[in-house]
Amino acid sequence: MDQLAQQLVNGLITGSAYALMALGLALIYGIMHVANFALGGVYMVGAFLTFYFVSWLGSPFYLLSLPLVMIIAIGLGALTERFAFRLVREAPHATTFIVALGLYMILEGGSSVVFGHEWKTIPSPYNDLVFKLGPVSVTFQRLLIFVVCAVLSLAVYVGIMKTMTGKMIRAASQNHDSACLIGINVNRMCLLTFGLGSGLAAAAGTMIAPTFMVGPAMGLGPITKAFVVIVLGGMGSLQGAIAGGFILGMVESLGAGYISSMYKDAFAFGILIVVLIFKPTGLFQR
Amino acid sequence: MGRKYLRPRIWIYLALAALLFALPWIVTGRYGIYLATMVGIFVILVISLNLVFGFTGQISLAHGAFYGIGAYTCGILQVKGILPFWPALVVAILFTGIIGILVGIPMLRTRGPYFAIGTMCLGIIVSLVLLNWQSLTGGTSLGGIAGPGRMNIGGWEIDFLSSKTYYYLVLIFDALSLFLIYRLIHSRIGRALIAIREEEELAESIGVNPMKFKVLSFGIAAMFAGLGGGLYAGYMGAIDPDIASVGTSFNLLVMVLMGGAGTIMGSIVGPILLWMIPEWLQAAQQYRPLIFGFILLLIIIFMPRGIVGWVRGLHPKISDWIP
Amino acid sequence: MKKMGWIFVFGILLFAFGIVPQLLAKEKEVVIGVIGPLTGGAAFLGVDALNGALMATDEINAAGGITIAGQKLKIRMESYDDEATPAKSVAGLKRMKDRFDIPVVIANVSGSAIAITEINERMGVLWCGFARHPGITSRGNKLVLRMETPITVDTDLAAKGAVEIAKAKTFASLSDTGDWARGVHDNFVKAMESRGAKNLGTEWFDMRKDTDFRVQITKVKGLNPNVVKVAAYDEASGQIVKQCREMGLMVPLVLTTGFQSKGEEIAGAKNLEGCINVLMPGNFDPPPIGLANYKANYKKRFGGETAVYGELVYELVYIMARGMEKAGNVNDAQKIKEGMKAAVPIEKEHRTAWLKGWMENGDGILWRDIAIYKNGRRVLRDGRPASPQD
Numbered sequence: 001m002d003q004l005a006q007q008l009v010n011g012l013i014t015g016s017a018y019a020l021m022a023l024g025l026a027l028i029y030g031i032m033h034v035a036n037f038a039l040g041g042v043y044m045v046g047a048f049l050t051f052y053f054v055s056w057l058g059s060p061f062y063l064l065s066l067p068l069v070m071i072i073a074i075g076l077g078a079l080t081e082r083f084a085f086r087l088v089r090e091a092p093h094a095t096t097f098i099v100a101l102g103l104y105m106i107l108e109g110g111s112s113v114v115f116g117h118e119w120k121t122i123p124s125p126y127n128d129l130v131f132k133l134g135p136v137s138v139t140f141q142r143l144l145i146f147v148v149c150a151v152l153s154l155a156v157y158v159g160i161m162k163t164m165t166g167k168m169i170r171a172a173s174q175n176h177d178s179a180c181l182i183g184i185n186v187n188r189m190c191l192l193t194f195g196l197g198s199g200l201a202a203a204a205g206t207m208i209a210p211t212f213m214v215g216p217a218m219g220l221g222p223i224t225k226a227f228v229v230i231v232l233g234g235m236g237s238l239q240g241a242i243a244g245g246f247i248l249g250m251v252e253s254l255g256a257g258y259i260s261s262m263y264k265d266a267f268a269f270g271i272l273i274v275v276l277i278f279k280p281t282g283l284f285q286r
Numbered sequence: 287m288g289r290k291y292l293r294p295r296i297w298i299y300l301a302l303a304a305l306l307f308a309l310p311w312i313v314t315g316r317y318g319i320y321l322a323t324m325v326g327i328f329v330i331l332v333i334s335l336n337l338v339f340g341f342t343g344q345i346s347l348a349h350g351a352f353y354g355i356g357a358y359t360c361g362i363l364q365v366k367g368i369l370p371f372w373p374a375l376v377v378a379i380l381f382t383g384i385i386g387i388l389v390g391i392p393m394l395r396t397r398g399p400y401f402a403i404g405t406m407c408l409g410i411i412v413s414l415v416l417l418n419w420q421s422l423t424g425g426t427s428l429g430g431i432a433g434p435g436r437m438n439i440g441g442w443e444i445d446f447l448s449s450k451t452y453y454y455l456v457l458i459f460d461a462l463s464l465f466l467i468y469r470l471i472h473s474r475i476g477r478a479l480i481a482i483r484e485e486e487e488l489a490e491s492i493g494v495n496p497m498k499f500k501v502l503s504f505g506i507a508a509m510f511a512g513l514g515g516g517l518y519a520g521y522m523g524a525i526d527p528d529i530a531s532v533g534t535s536f537n538l539l540v541m542v543l544m545g546g547a548g549t550i551m552g553s554i555v556g557p558i559l560l561w562m563i564p565e566w567l568q569a570a571q572q573y574r575p576l577i578f579g580f581i582l583l584l585i586i587i588f589m590p591r592g593i594v595g596w597v598r599g600l601h602p603k604i605s606d607w608i609p
Numbered sequence: 610m611k612k613m614g615w616i617f618v619f620g621i622l623l624f625a626f627g628i629v630p631q632l633l634a635k636e637k638e639v640v641i642g643v644i645g646p647l648t649g650g651a652a653f654l655g656v657d658a659l660n661g662a663l664m665a666t667d668e669i670n671a672a673g674g675i676t677i678a679g680q681k682l683k684i685r686m687e688s689y690d691d692e693a694t695p696a697k698s699v700a701g702l703k704r705m706k707d708r709f710d711i712p713v714v715i716a717n718v719s720g721s722a723i724a725i726t727e728i729n730e731r732m733g734v735l736w737c738g739f740a741r742h743p744g745i746t747s748r749g750n751k752l753v754l755r756m757e758t759p760i761t762v763d764t765d766l767a768a769k770g771a772v773e774i775a776k777a778k779t780f781a782s783l784s785d786t787g788d789w790a791r792g793v794h795d796n797f798v799k800a801m802e803s804r805g806a807k808n809l810g811t812e813w814f815d816m817r818k819d820t821d822f823r824v825q826i827t828k829v830k831g832l833n834p835n836v837v838k839v840a841a842y843d844e845a846s847g848q849i850v851k852q853c854r855e856m857g858l859m860v861p862l863v864l865t866t867g868f869q870s871k872g873e874e875i876a877g878a879k880n881l882e883g884c885i886n887v888l889m890p891g892n893f894d895p896p897p898i899g900l901a902n903y904k905a906n907y908k909k910r911f912g913g914e915t916a917v918y919g920e921l922v923y924e925l926v927y928i929m930a931r932g933m934e935k936a937g938n939v940n941d942a943q944k945i946k947e948g949m950k951a952a953v954p955i956e957k958e959h960r961t962a963w964l965k966g967w968m969e970n971g972d973g974i975l976w977r978d979i980a981i982y983k984n985g986r987r988v989l990r991d992g993r994p995a996s997p998q999d
Contacts (some may be wrong), residue, residue: 003827010824035399084583091590093398094345098543098586101536105579109648113572117652118913121844130855137823137856211821213844217650224410224532231403257824261813262786266414269407273392276404280396315707316732320700418786426788427695427723429744447731518696523727526695526720565700568689575648 015249024200040223041107046202077198234282334510354530356515386508546592661919847875878985
């Protein structure tokens with residue numbers, strides 16, 4: 001029975017990791033209608049940057065790398081918008097997806113040239129700090145993932161829904177021409193959206209990387225799961241992304257714990273198919 | 287209008303066909319013929335994916351999975367000694383088609399990105415099952431697939447182990463597939479599908495059942511993918527679960543879009559590019575994935591309708607010449 | 610203007626199929642093909658293996674190359690990046706056979722090796738490599754030489770150690786889902802069960818994606834086994850050992866050849882006390898001279914630490930060179946194979962893997978024994994550190 005508690009907590013934490021990953025993707029898809037596969041590469045770049053920050057500054061400064069990495073990633077995201085996505089803004093979805101795929105390859109290929117092919121580990125000081133709450137034990141690192149995810153989700157939600165900039169972004173996403181007419185700089189809103197989405201993905205990389213190994217190909221799995229999450233939650237919905245992330249984490253954890261750990265991934269992807277059969281537009285459509 | 291208009295086009299087709307049949311003598315060496323055969327197999331996959339894309343307007347990321355199912359059905363039947371190559375190939379085609387229909391029924395009720403990601407998940411599950419069900423699939427590798435081997439047809443000895451012979455086999459299947467799909471597009475089924483794609487409600491109002499046709503086209507496309515898989519299994523002699531992975535589906539999608547979605551020439555150019563560019567870039571060593579990413583990006587940004595799409599757009603008359 | 614499109618397509622087709630003639634300089638050299646993942650997730654294996662081959666090649670050439678019928682020939686390694694995709698591995702093999710008429714191909718990833726060994730006999734190319742898939746040597750292929758023992762040798766030793774030293778009557782496993790670990794796991798289970806031990810269960814993980822295995826460890830602990838088998842690579846195994854002890858799982862752990870110095874460092878000597886593993890030449894005390902030289906030279910040339918992949922391929926290339934000299938032949942794959950069989954064991958200065966010989970089916974015979982951990986180091990079961998024999 002206490003295994004159930006542990007599995008639930010694991011599910012919650014894994015879920016928060018997925019939600020964090022999916023948040024950036026949901027933002028960009030919700031606002032720009034672009035399935036930005038390149039975020040898998042940004043996630044990986046975030047992890048690598050964290051690795052180098054920690055190697056350079058020392059592991060006690062691990063948390064300091066988070067804002068630094070996010071700033072760099074926001075810049076990177078804006079660059080991808082300006083020089084790639086803007087050029088295909090009016091193109092069909094399939095084309096923009098391939099653009100994102102090409103960017104992902106560039107990021108993965110580039111990082112294997114720059115960082116080498118060896119898988120590295122980030123020595124975060126929080127990885128070995130274990131909390132025991134009754135039958136449940138959880139590392140501080142994983143708690144941090146949960147906390148950071150909660151904070152960022154709230155920040156993004158408030159930012160998009162309540163602030164002026166957020167409203168401008170949403171206006172621009174609904175209709176470029178009308179937004180232009182009322183004085184919104186559509187190009188700047190696009191830059192901002194892509195930048196923010198990328199910043200969130202890189203934040204996921206920074207937080208999650210110490211629990212994984214860091215390598216150029218590390219982003220493929222997480223971005224695939226992130227896509228599943230946003231479809232599960234209903235594409236374009238921020239709340240859906242967060243809820244979807246937690247649901248996915250739970251299903252995966254409980255499935256692995258009680259049915260079969262060999263087919264762990266199959267549960268995650270299987271749940272999506274089940275949901276799509278009954279609700280073809282996801283759980284919480286916009 | 288009639289014959290005068292058609293004549294030059296037919297000569298071009300004949301020239302192309304002659305080139306393809308004479309290829310093993312132009313390109314000597316196993317390497318060239320191997321690549322040509324691989325491209326040939328992928329042409330079947332790409333043209334059937336184009337069928338789905340063109341007829342349902344949706345991106346299917348399950349095509350790699352169907353390819354894998356076809357390869358493994360054909361392979362397992364041979365390795366377990368149940369059937370020799372040719373009947374195994376037929377079973378593989380039919381079985382994959384059935385799976386395609388079963389998958390299509392729930393999946394085709396979804397649209398756009400939901401459909402894409404849903405089919406992607408199916409693809410992932412298929413490759414997971416292929417990897418983990420070791421007693422059936424041999425786990426990471428299934429070797430010892432006999433393939434068509436040697437055959438004796440009316441006194442003529444055909445050795446399919448020879449690269450040249452297998453190339454012609456694939457070429458014949460390519461021609462067959464192109465012919466069948468062409469007939470399909472121009473048949474009543476094809477016209478119904480185009481009507482559904484263009485204006486679904488209107489089509490419904492004249493008595494066309496959209497789901498039935500969409501699922502049918504999805505199943506037919508899956509059958510072609512199964513054919514490609516079976517041919518691959520017979521050619522390589524050994525297969526692995528990665529061929530059914532999402533990576534293959536992504537590659538197929540890139541081939542479709544790079545070549546030119548919805549065009550027959552595009553279905554040929556796409557596989558050629560995606561097989562040949564990495565080979566040309568071998569010298570670039572560790573920079574290869576980076577350079578390939580740039581090439582992909584440049585092509586898709588400046589030629590969003592693919593290379594063939596771009597060529598066709600150069601001059602109105604060219605569209606008549608290039609299908 | 611009408612013709613342009615067709616000329617364009619025609620041009621693509623022509624260029625695509627290599628109608629551009631290849632101008633090859635016929636030099637006095639032997640070209641060997643190395644096919645493996647040089648990019649992508651498995652690059653850590655392919656690049657290290659290639660580096661080992663390059664080091665051996667450079668040393669051999671610097672010492673004058675190989676001498677065949679009085680003539681001195683240089684060796685050249687031609688590499689091909691197959692991204693661990695069997696279809697590309699075969700393309701690489703055909704490409705190199707066409708262009709360079711390679712007599713030997715080195716391919717170390719199992720999927721690629723299986724695909725290559727479907728056709729290498731017909732092409733007259735000898736396959737060598739350390740891929741572990743049993744199918745490579747079990748299909749009657751006459752042109753294979755595996756630079757590794759079959760997995761069963763290692764797992765058998767591990768099971769022997771578990772049953773005889775740790776007196777295990779029951780066992781459980783923590784295994785990665787990758788094909789190497791799966792092979793180790795499945796064969797270990799068979800070996801243990803054949804010795805009368807009971808399998809209580811297995812918990813799986815993906816060592817590429819997890820570094821926290823506490824959930825799986827909790828479940829295994831609940832099964833109450835006498836020993837626990839840990840099937841994973843270096844760092845993951847190290848993490849598991851550490852976390853097992855933290856979670857109160859104190860029974861002896863049975864590790865694998867994948868577990869090396871990095872993992873041992875992570876685990877810590879205290880946590881490893883009494884654990885069982887397979888002893889390899891790398892654990893000799895003092896370290897064998899060939900290995901010590903290799904590690905030092907590797908660091909000088911490539912920077913960074915070596916891994917076992919390069920070590921295996923380094924000795925393989927030396928054996929190949931000596932074998933070609935013994936056979937007096939650099940073109941006939943069968944003769945080269947016979948020469949290589951006669952050339953082992955090679956001189957101590959270049960022994961990094963300690964291959965003793967080959968079995969009839971091509972499986973390698975390497976130096977292996979049971980080891981237990983004492984003070985963080987692997988020693989023989991009687992407590993003595995192992996040392997180079999001959």
